[in-house]
Amino acid sequence: MHVPTIIERKRDGYALDEGEIRFLVRSFTDGVMPDYQMSAFAMAVFFQGMDAGETAALTRAMLESGASFRWPEHAPRVVDKHSTGGVGDKVSLVLAPLLACDDLWVPMISGRGLGITGGTLDKLEAIPGFCVGLEPEEVLAQLERIGVVMMGQTASICPADKKLYALRDVTATVPSRPLIVASILSKKLAESLDALVLDVKFGSGAFMKTRDAAVLLGEAMREVGGAMGVETRVCYHPMDEPTGRAVGNALEVVEAIECLRGGGPEDLRELVLALAAEVSTAGREQLTAWLDDGTALAKFRDLVEAQRGDPACLDDFAAVHPAPTVREICSPNSGVVTRVDAETVGRAANALGAGRDRAEDAVNPAVGFDRLVKVGEEIAAGDVIARVHAKRSADAGEAKNKFLSGFLCE
DSSP states (O other), X not given: OOHHHHHHHHHTTOOOOHHHHHHHHHHHHTTOSOHHHHHHHHHHHHHHOOOHXXXXXXXXXXXXXXXXXXXXXXXXXXXXXXXXXXXSOOHHHHHHHHHHTTTOBEEEEEOOOBTTBOOHHHHHTTSTTOOOOOOHHHHHHHHHHHSEEEEEOOTTSOHHHHHHHHHHHHTTOTTOHHHHHHXXXXXXXXXXXXXXXXXXXXXXXXXXXXXXXXXXXXXXXXXXXXXXXXXXEEEEEEOSSOSTTOBSHHHHHHHHHHHHTTOSOHHHHHHHHHHHHHHOSSOXXXXXXXXXXXXXXXXXXXXXXXXXXXXXXXXXXXXXXXXSEEEEEEOSSOEEEEEEOHHHHHHHHHHHTSSOXXXXXXXXXXXXXXXXXXXXXXXXXXOEEEEEEESSHHHHHHHHHHHHHTEEEO
């Protein structure tokens, strides 16, 4: 096969067959195909798109570029969840242990945050000692023992995706729907799942700004996941305001623990239960009971201990990462809250150090916001609408001003 000819065919809008796509991915992964040719191919896909068959072939080729988990015959139903990202989205910290209460296996591979989108791994690493880098034999042993693992992508899983994403990031091709689908599903399907629930966000704090765009992405992922033999469910949720009342790594762990104790913000609890019901064999009533009676929290403690974290710190996690400066933000007027803009809050938290603009940036687990008001709440002038946790007083002042620019009470 001839790489320039394949690129030319996609540039001109022709559908590629599975052999051509497999050849490109293999050549790129092996280093035979130079980056500039893959960049040209990615741009051709960006403008011409891919049909469902091509997208499935690309997903399969990226999946097969590396290793996949293989489970023993006695393994129970294997499930996972993927979110397209958002602000304050700590759902995985609650959902993974909750699903494991149902005697399911949950081999959750997660990522780090970038920009305003928080990362599950960054939240987990706010727990002292927690290790997200596990070897395959450790993963299997832990699933056999407690039914849940929360880890990062290993070097052997989907190396083609890792290489291709680095190129997409610097060639303005990240928003390509087929490339998004293949990137997400190749990593998740490497877990050899029976069922996957996709939490597709839309709104100011999401990658997809409109519901219509989110549905196009969600349906594409559902179709490809189903074609590859995985029961794939899709849920759509708005991200115009942050999930829950906290944004920032340690602050979100505090809120996740509250939810695991049967409390926490109602929107977080509802989202966890809705997603769990999509892949669990238990009914919503039983899932709710596991949150309320401490069963899910006990499973989370088992998870923390299994991955070398300190479970004792979960009893008072708010004391683990105290920020040097904590400042209240008060409402300038009375009325009903109509806007707590997720993108504005996310950017303000990122500026404090809760997120990263580049993959190599470090994050500060202590900083962010908590006690956020929610849209629809009635408040009076002077009421606390959020607290900002910052490294310095000047940072807190800047974060307050940014927050207020995205807040509206009428």
